Amino acid sequence: MTLQQQSGWQIQQQLIRYLADGQFYSGSWLGEQLQLSRTAIANHMQQLEQFGLELFKVKGKGYRLAQPLQLLSAEKIVHFQPPGSAQIEVESIVDSTNSQLMQRLQRGDKLLKGQCLVAEAQTTGRGRHGRVWHSPFAANLYCSMYWQLEQGIQAAMGLSLVIGVAVAELLEQQYQLKPALKWPNDIYGDGKKLAGVLIELSGQSDGQCQLVIGMGINVQMPAQSALQHIGQPWIDLTTLAGALDRNQLIAHLQQCCIKQLQRFEQHGFQAFQSEFNRRDLFQGQPVRLVQGTQQISGTCHGVDAQGNLIVEHQGKKQLYHGGELSLRADAQH
Known part of the structure; x- marks a missing residue:
């Protein structure tokens, strides 16, 4: 991270601390606190939205988070x-x-x-x-x-x-x-x-x-x-x-x-x-195992003592382990 990125993130962290309570704060007030222009505040707010924060901007009121934040400490x-x-x-x-x-x-x-x-x-x-x-x-x-x-x-x-x-x-x-x-x-x-x-x-x-x-x-x-x-x-x-x-x-x-x-x-x-x-999502349910372009349909019977998946396919139980396998519900049954 460059020095410019670090200083930008420090400003954004300060903005987050102000906004965390879920209240409205005007761009001009925030700019005064951080000694920045309203345009610079707006640019930082856009960056915060890129981080997944949902922001409301209301004319005459300013910025507010969609919901208050509880920060990790x-x-x-x-x-x-x-x-x-x-x-x-x-x-x-x-x-x-x-x-x-x-x-x-x-x-x-x-x-x-x-x-x-x-x-x-x-x-x-x-x-x-x-x-x-x-x-x-x-x-x-x-x-x-x-x-x-x-x-x-x-x-x-x-x-x-x-x-x-x-x-x-x-x-x-x-x-x-x-x-x-x-x-x-x-x-x-x-x-x-x-x-x-x-x-x-x-x-x-x-x-x-x-x-x-x-x-x-x-x-x-x-x-x-x-x-x-x-x-x-x-x-x-x-x-x-x-x-x-x-x-x-x-x-x-x-x-x-x-x-x-x-x-x-x-x-x-x-x-x-x-x-x-006993917590298996698919226990006793029809499932599909997907590996690349290959698919196997059968009934899920949980896992064995090594953690292998047990799937009954055409009357025979077979074992499968991790790798590139994906397990899904079989909607066709």
Whole structure:
């Protein structure tokens, strides 16, 4: 980021702090506070809209956010963490929280197991198969956690399902929701996508494996922004559970994931098989598995003790694992 970009972002951060309460502020008043012209304020407001913020501009009143913002705060997050917890760092805007942690690993930086990076927005957030993960500012939760496995990359099989179980358990215990899990990495609420997991690995097949576990949870998605960028049914936590504190959410998410990762290290995926299957979105349902131009239709029977998907096709149960596979409901049945 250039010095000019940095100073521009500093101004935009100040504007966000003023606007966060959801009240109207005139362009001239904002310009006085920041020693800028009204034209410069208008240009910065346009940039904020590019970050996914929904702004109203009313003649004679000024600018107002469509809804108040609750900003992430490292100081507030600490109050929700047990003593001795790994750090949760807060950034405003990054390319991708996963990319940031992977770059640190490549540089040889020392990270602690359970250490997290959370951002208000991502410019190039991503999901499986390189798909874009829409990441509007201060609307949702974009988080990546560092972990390591001593047994090598092979030991990581089924890990995205474990994180799905951890997120589901958090939503059940903290918000009394009934989430469903979609193999291999999605969490659904009320039949619509609520959250996703993206795990990236670095290491040897038989040596220590370093993991970056990315999690995106829809918290209060701006509807207008979502219409432009999301091509599938979605839902957010605010719709399902009412207003909530994102600072508390990330602290509890960290602890829930650490607890389940430690359990996974001791017992493997077999300990999670029944927990995944009872929450399986497609359990007993007709499904289609898509791999490139190939499609297989059958009935979903959950996962086996290694996290492989079980699909009954033409009277025979077959196993499938991650890679480039996509699982969908089969509307033809």
